[in-house]
Amino acid sequence: MVSKATRKSGNRALSRAERLILRCNGPQTRASARDAATQQPPQRSVHSLSVALAVTTALVFALAHLSPGAKSQVRECHHYISLHSPSSTCVSWRRCSARTFWRGSAESNCTARAAAVSCRGAQPHIAIWRIARGLIPSLPLNHTLSSSFNPCIFPRFPDTPCCTSPTTSAVPPAPPLLAATTSAMMNVARTLVRTAPRRALAVPASAEPALKTTVLHDKHVALGGKMVPFAGYSMPVQYPDGIKDSHLFVRSSAGLFDVSHMGQIKLHGADRAKFLERLVVADVSALQPTRAQLSVITTEQGGIIDDTIISNLGDCLGMVINAGCKDKDIAHIREHLADATASGMDVSLEIIEDHELLALQGPEAMSVMSELVTGFDFVRMPFMTCAPMVVSGINCHVTRCGYTGEDGFEISVPADKALELFETLIGREDVRAVGLGARDSLRLEAGLCLYGNDIDETTSPVEAGLTWTIGKRRREEGGFLGAETILKHLNEGIARRRMAFVMPKGAPARGGEALLNDSGDKVGSVTSGGFSPSLGMAIGMGYALKPFNKSGTRLQVQVRSRVNDIEVMKMPLVPSHYYSVPE
Template structure:
């Protein structure tokens, strides 16, 4: 880890300074808030006392990195060991009642009827026009009970959407409960399972990727442990009562492999894993098909078509979209950032970058872009306009870094 290439030293030169969020994360300015109205997670003071460099993100004050590790070293540490992220800003919602399954199936593209108890699925909330208003993880916690985690930046939109649809659906059939009294932390990396195993009575090897269980963790009851994450590594997201989160975090950090990590490393890792950031890579203006997320809609949902936006989404699935999200590798020049234009050999704009970063793992620049269908074939060479530079890029398969989920 101590030896890094000249490329990475240059790319991440400012990662330990106040410019880290600009240089190392694809954070949209529209997600930022003023200091006066920022929300704080239950770990806010803990972050400050542990060298967290706080930045505004999605209406919250969140750590972009910590004083002991640069963004590059934090990213590499996660890939080789174990990192702990505060993700308490995420929206946690419990959906229960005799109509809970049908309600969520109408609002998302998920097949929940076939989802077994304790299993989870990545899905999307869609609108009538076919666009995505948020992505989410839905976990079945009972016959008509679901645990939903969605994005902080879309919390108000999702809450309003749920309430609006609930009035139309019938609020006697569904109960929505905001789990605002619970914190959420993510333990990510190949050594995470061995660290967590010390705190549970059961065998964590039985908890596979995208499965979840309620358990006591290091003596703390009522912890929901889900084997998933936003890094492409094996790891866990732990929903814990806010009153107990500092005790849990202190215990986890006492394990030698575990280091705190912030938004900077999280953004780099999710991009290496080919995962979308809402507002950058997916939005109300993009459909699941355009976003290369058609795999989230299984045969049953394609056949029943009983979800918001099914008409335009399924038609696009049949006809093929005019544009699609793709991965680009750029092995020379500066990194491409959100908004950079993708141009063809004649200098004509054909698409745009949605996220981009230097990859610590691969040691070259990577990005996501939306391109016309004829430019989406793997191996296609395009040009990216980065300020005054024109840089060659090549369409590649995602994830950029092979995932290591515990399947």
Template sequence: MDATNSGNLKTLPLHEFHEAAKARFGAFAGWNMPLTYPLGVLKEHLHTREKAGLFDISHMKLIVVSGPQAADAIARACPLAPETISLGRSKYTFLLNDEAGIDDDIIVTRLGENRYVVVANAGNAAQDIDTLTKAASGLDATVEPLDRVLVALQGPSAEGALLSAGLDLSSLSFMQGIEPRENWFASRSGYTGEDGFEVAIPLEEAKDFIEKLLAHEDVEWIGLAARDSLRLEAGLCLHGNDISASTNPVDAGLMWAIAKSLRESGTFNGADALRAAIAAGPQHARVGLKPEGRQPVRGGTALINADGRTVGEVTSGGFGPSVGHPVAMGYVETDLVAHGTTVYAEVRGTRVPLSVHPLPFTQHRYRKG
């Protein structure tokens, strides 16, 4: 997150809401995003864990894939069998490149017999639309990007706050989605490890709905900085840091998202390269890392062993307000993945020990069905 000049950045549809809330803005994925509010990162983080945090994530993109061969189009692009997804169910999956690198991690929700909605990461949205459009070429399928205000409401008070705003999503379990009103989309999901929802709203209806949410005593705006510390404690990957176009799902420890039958015989983009990666086994492994002491170790920092040999890299790091100590995620050589194994990082001339730690650092509190 780079708090640099905002002249060439896209602006959120509800930018004036964040200005009125006295947000501090910065650049992220080509957008001018609210990083923090007067509450501050620490209190924003803890407020989300304890009550309900409201995040404007309108930089992310919703893409509808529909038509008689919509499932075929998605199956070309992703290691997913869309036709097997139950109506109203969401699935985490990937858009892979020819080398099985993760061009993006996405969530696909089946809304109808031949209708799916894809939620794409902001920095990859244009590429994702292009990938899906190419996958739909020659098929009876349409790829339609949507313009919506997208917000996430996360934390134990989220369901009640939505009810007070006139939206009842209490019937949903984790990773279920519906269209509760015309041109709306809502799912019980999120990026914090807490129970919560993501709601996409037409712009002309968004302001009134957001004002109703903010009228709830437990709801506060939460910025991108706290969103990052929340997702890191929850052990959730950030594309561009923890996973990227040069990372395959084998090394990333994300093969749970790909059905065994697809691993063996799927014809999705990158399938052959993924099978080769599976056969070769992980070349390094994604792990949680707990730095000793109070000094966070940031992403991009090399990891070394006791002899000073480079054995990995931190991909995300910061302080975990809920756990009260620094937290990090990164990759290490596969013989170093045992919990409690010690590696080291050089931070400002000091060698900081880090122990391999189970992910997540905080227990997920999703509403399971």
């Protein structure tokens, strides 16, 4: 029986091993570890035996590289594990996907969930290979399998129930090779737990801050949403219908997105437009009441701090800012606000924290809103306009805009009414909850930028193809941060420009890959990419030097070990359907 102190230390060692050895686990593992920390602070316990067993299977496979004659014994171990695992997990000799899920359990100390080594053919993961080469020659392989061997550490899925007791009486003796490596790794794990410095094994509670949630978080989980970290929030990336089906549903009907992680702010005061024009490239003074427009907040060097929707709400200006930029945007505004008020300008900032934001997008969005709102004529409401209205009995502020290339509405709703409105909307047959995965593929097809990928502080609005956001008066007068650089780009031209492309064959380029010309020279790079459900092929976005950014240009992109052909296309890649008021 392992002491409480040993179990506690074992947990720390396991967390470190998770980061340094089993790197193939990805974000879901980190989220699971974070969940465990939330559920059981500060005594997440893990059996040190399980720490050893978590690595044993990987070492079994790695042994074949040290001794060719061990392959038959490895197969025997493989058969034993497959036969006696309660979840009937079959660890393939040819290829197995490594997934390790460590999660605390209030009912049991058996909290280690393990998986085998990630293989490509007969090649184990490089980290496991190094462990095998470094440890196996010196391990005491003459031990026998401990009586506390627990085959329940090989579940197929992370939510498979684990045994509550680390003892198993009905399991026959393990093959000698598995017994030897299991016993050896038990000793190694116990030694590590005993000798490793406490500070080295500890994972500070503040290392990964807790994710924020929207009011609708529990509803997303209840709907089967797969929650992932995004811009500091736990957000649904997809629902059980999958990204492709969700994407196509938005193109044909109406999808509902929770975008409450985005920031909503207001500027008040007689000098609000004059103040904001110092920070953005838009002609804010010319923005009529109920009108909205896309603009960018710029740096003094002409880069982009964020893109934003600015609305004239009559008695104030409203702004919607990106979730990942929210803190720095507000800090930037406050910095300049202090100077403005010190100089006598009448302007103040209000941060909206009691409202959530929903986005209803798709060709059926207007029909849905027309049934939920009485006394308002949506036929006469142009795209990029806004108005207060009562939606299904709830006072909201609605802007006709979106991030999908379709007609749609963004609904600012009181936080205490958000769930009610959300349920009302998804209760209809023509509306479906949609996650961030489909939102990304929809905006890619529409040729819309994602901040941090396609635009950032190193790109100017001109390079990004956002020249149209710069008001005519602003092009002549300047007066905004970075005007010197941006107006120079306008008047003298630029060397590179944002472009979009299609890739008829091959896996999508996700970002960072080089764009190559016929000679193999780098002429640009990919900033975003993914699969287009509408086109049935990979698509992407990036920056290319002139003239390689022109539509019809054929380039190549290297995705992992393959070089794939691409063709530069005009944006949007899929025709947009923004609403126009009929004449």
